[in-house]
Amino acid sequence: MAWDESQPMVSIKDVYKSFGDLEVLKGVSFDVMKREVICIIGPSGSGKSTLIRCVNALNTINSGSITVEGQEVHDPKLDKLELRKKVGMVFQQYNLFPHKTAIENVMMAPIHVLKEDKAEVEGRAYALIKKVRLEGKENSYPGELSGGQQQRVAIARSLAMRPDVMLFDEVTAALDPETVKEVLVTIQELAEDGMTCMLVTHEMGFARELADHIYFTDRGVIVEHGPPATFFDDAKDPRTKEFLSQIL
């Protein structure tokens, strides 16, 4: 069964996940098409980070199915490394490698994982650093960069693997307010280039502007979803309304 672009890029079906006795996801389903940008919002502890981490198998699921380009993610026979070459992920805490410079952070995975030619990777890495507007910072260590700059290096590092889907797990939550914007701009440009993006975010303005579809999760289920215009202005569910009234 070959996958083609008319089918969902990421398909989540009836996913259950618990940590011990704590049920975090209780039957979540939705699809993400190629070039689509979706935002998952919801109160803390509603399972949104867990959900996104299940997509690249950083977390396992108890039941249900998640496919990326038609491939079952939680198939025990799946080559996880193959999956992770297709799915890029950016974390709240950036998680750059502190002993490597910005450019080395970007170059490491393509050279050692994809075994690509160093000179070619280097050219691409410089282009990516430029793309995230960090020209001149190539040889800085993460410790010498601001949070926003580190997060943009992390995005470039992920992009260097040429992923088909990008996962963003509350990537601006740890940033100073003044640096949030620069990271959001980077993600926006990425979305405009046609990258398929799944974001867990608290930036409502950003979600409204950028997302094709919003999913609101609470206590492990998707309470409500829809395109931003309907979702933000015409929420039906009382839990959604309450959440939006608190946050907007």
Next chain:
Amino acid sequence: MSDLPVLLPSAANLLNDAGRQRREGAFRVDLKLWHGVVLVAALAVVLGVAEAAGNAKESPWAVLVNWMPFILWGQEGHWQGFSLNIIISFFAMLIGTVVGAALGLMQVSLLLPVRTGSWIVTQFFRNSPWLVLLFTIMLMLPFEIQIGDTIIPIPDWVKAVIGFSLPVMANISEVVRGAVISLPSGQWESAESLAFTRFQTMWMIILPQCVKRMIPPWMNWYAILAMATPLCSIMGVEESVTFTQQAMSAEGGRPELLAPFYVFLLVIFFIYIYPIARWTVRLERKYSVKI
């Protein structure tokens, strides 16, 4: 904590030290220059006392100076005396570090049997008395082994090296394990999501970051080891304490010489270990600021 407000700062220091020692699994060899000054002063005092008690025999200072080369280097053309302490500590550290690093990495293995096995070995040797390990090894190993027609002798100092390397190995294993698990889990996760294999992650991402954290406790273990090497004098290894005792009996067992000779040994050990201890503290400060 204390009820007396004036004691609060030192109570905080104690708490701080206790926390660090739990992490490192060892007391820190925390030598200060004034410790050395006190030792030298003590040497002068005990020499003076010996002089007064020695009534008209050769002066204790002259005796000590006479025996100094013997205590420091042993007989002409041999590595004995204090130089043998250094050699034993060097090789025990080398073996302990190499084997201990491997054992420490096994302790963070994903395979349960490997993890459990290495944990048991580590805990066993870490919590055994050094002297008992030393006795066991020195008495268990033969004085020579025969391979085919060649007979390879195992001198006592080599046995001592092996005996000391065991507790060092176990403690280095803990240092390595501690450093690896102290790294934020985000490092593993981001490496994982970039499709690095576990081996690549360990080798290129985790270990390079651990080295800095490991150097200060590693040096501290060297200092502890170097101070422990005289233990093997009990088994007659020809190191500095054995030779100090030989020197004293050669002088006819004059009791007033006891204190000067042993305080002299303390001074020698201080001179060797003080720079290591200071350097450790300096590196510790430097790295704790960086990371």
